Amino acid sequence: MSFDRLWADLAPVGRSADSGGYHRYTWAGADTDARAWFTEAAAARGLEVRTDRNGNLWAWWGTPGPGAVATGSHLDSVPDGGAFDGPLGVASALAAVDELRSRGFTPARPLVLGVFVEEEGGRFGVPCLGSRLTTGEIDPARARGLTDAAGATWERAMEQAGLDPDRIGPDPELLGWLDVFVELHVEQGRALEDTDHPVGVASAIWPHGRWRMDFTGRADHAGTTRVQDRNDPMLPFAHTILAARALAEKHDARATVAKSLITPNGTNAIPSLVSAWLDARAADEATLASVVEGVCEAAERAARDHGVTHTMAAESTTPLVEFSHDLRDRLAAIVGTRAAESAGPVPVLPTGAGHDAGVLSAHVPTAMLYVRNPTGVSHSPQEWARPEDSHAGVLALADVLQDLLAV
Numbered sequence: 065m066s067f068d069r070l071w072a073d074l075a076p077v078g079r080s081a082d083s084g085g086y087h088r089y090t091w092a093g094a095d096t097d098a099r100a101w102f103t104e105a106a107a108a109r110g111l112e113v114r115t116d117r118n119g120n121l122w123a124w125w126g127t128p129g130p131g132a133v134a135t136g137s138h139l140d141s142v143p144d145g146g147a148f149d150g151p152l153g154v155a156s157a158l159a160a161v162d163e164l165r166s167r168g169f170t171p172a173r174p175l176v177l178g179v180f181v182e183e184e185g186g187r188f189g190v191p192c193l194g195s196r197l198t199t200g201e202i203d204p205a206r207a208r209g210l211t212d213a214a215g216a217t218w219e220r221a222m223e224q225a226g227l228d229p230d231r232i233g234p235d236p237e238l239l240g241w242l243d244v245f246v247e248l249h250v251e252q253g254r255a256l257e258d259t260d261h262p263v264g265v266a267s268a269i270w271p272h273g274r275w276r277m278d279f280t281g282r283a284d285h286a287g288t289t290r291v292q293d294r295n296d297p298m299l300p301f302a303h304t305i306l307a308a309r310a311l312a313e314k315h316d317a318r319a320t321v322a323k324s325l326i327t328p329n330g331t332n333a334i335p336s337l338v339s340a341w342l343d344a345r346a347a348d349e350a351t352l353a354s355v356v357e358g359v360c361e362a363a364e365r366a367a368r369d370h371g372v373t374h375t376m377a378a379e380s381t382t383p384l385v386e387f388s389h390d391l392r393d394r395l396a397a398i399v400g401t402r403a404a405e406s407a408g409p410v411p412v413l414p415t416g417a418g419h420d421a422g423v424l425s426a427h428v429p430t431a432m433l434y435v436r437n438p439t440g441v442s443h444s445p446q447e448w449a450r451p452e453d454s455h456a457g458v459l460a461l462a463d464v465l466q467d468l469l470a471v
């Protein structure tokens with residue numbers, strides 16, 4: 065299957081020799097190389113590749129225009145991310161085109177393969193930025209001003225990539241051309257591994273978001289300042305991490321503090337500032353709000369106790385997504401035709417992971433396929449899909465696209 069060749073070419077792009085993880089950040093080195101790989105692979109298949117006003121790539125089989133069936137995913141990664149989150153959906157889309165052609169199938173309408181920029185928010189902080197811009201879910205002025213760790217703006221980075229940041233924003237014409245979007249993605253949990261199904265279907269995405277917290281204290285000497293005289297922002301920061309964990313447990317939700325910046329970050333200087341990011345997710349909006357409010361209250365209290373000030377602001381939020389029931393049932397039926405009879409119905413699963421499919425679903429009928437991940441681990445080098453399951457994913461995607469493209 066052509067998937068193996070595609071994967072062999074893509075997998076080394078941006079892979080760390082030390083950890084085996086990936087560092088693909090939007091508009092930079094390995095991400096640019098991965099985009100070039102896609103452009104080349106699509107062009108080699110006779111697809112017309114276009115870059116939209118927001119930097120997302122679209123490879124057309126057939127004339128670009130209305131009535132299109134769309135599939136695709138993203139190529140950027142989290143810091144030291146896995147090989148499959150994003151790239152599996154992109155490589156599978158290309159392989160599905162090959163599979164459909166090998167079947168002698170001629171689409172009755174256009175098929176377009178999309179590659180979205182900054183899905184992980186790994187460089188500029190807002191996840192699904194490419195799809196948010198195209199759907200009008202984020203103010204272009206805000207997007208232009210987003211900065212990376214080195215202080216470079218989205219505007220500047222885009223310019224350096226040869227694109228015009230003045231043109232970013234909603235693209236109703238392009239969006240209007242898409243009749244349906246299907247994203248294939250590696251599973252980011254371990255639900256399928258305990259079944260005989262290599263491929264499942266998405267039901268919903270939990271509401272989730274990212275909040276920035278700043279704890280401002282007073283820098284001082286680590287050796288000479290009595291502990292009772294300190295305004296040490298590390299202490300409320302530590303309390304807040306533990307509170308987030310307790311609240312997540314209490315509400316059967318998720319709350320993670322995985323990124324922080326300590327200023328000035330010296331061993332022998334009490335910090336003046338700790339900036340930290342809360343990633344919170346829950347099955348419903350009310351529970352998510354309880355968790356986030358609880359974290360905020362705990363942070364305020366701990367900050368007060370230590371003579372530190374605390375601010376908290378949302379950087380991005382994503383509402384609950386329920387994928388189209390008609391479409392997910394249709395996908396489950398199609399995927400089920402290849403499942404072993406003893407395997408039972410195709411699993412239809414909710415997830416706590418965000419996707420461009422979730423953003424698009426408010427504008428276009430959207431569905432997702434998941435490919436089994438035997439480790440259940442994601443956003444880590446341990447993320448995995450067996451080759452035979454990736455092949456099953458390609459066949460499932462080709463079957464689904466064939467069905468959607470036939471009329």
Ligand code: GLV
Pocket residue numbers: 183184191416417418419
């Ligand atoms: C992106 O993959 C996310 O869910 O954080």
Ligand code: MN
Pocket residue numbers: 142149184443
């Ligand atoms: Mn991800």
Ligand code: MN
Pocket residue numbers: 138149150183249418419
């Ligand atoms: Mn992803």
Ligand code: MN
Pocket residue numbers: 183184417418419420
């Ligand atoms: Mn994601």
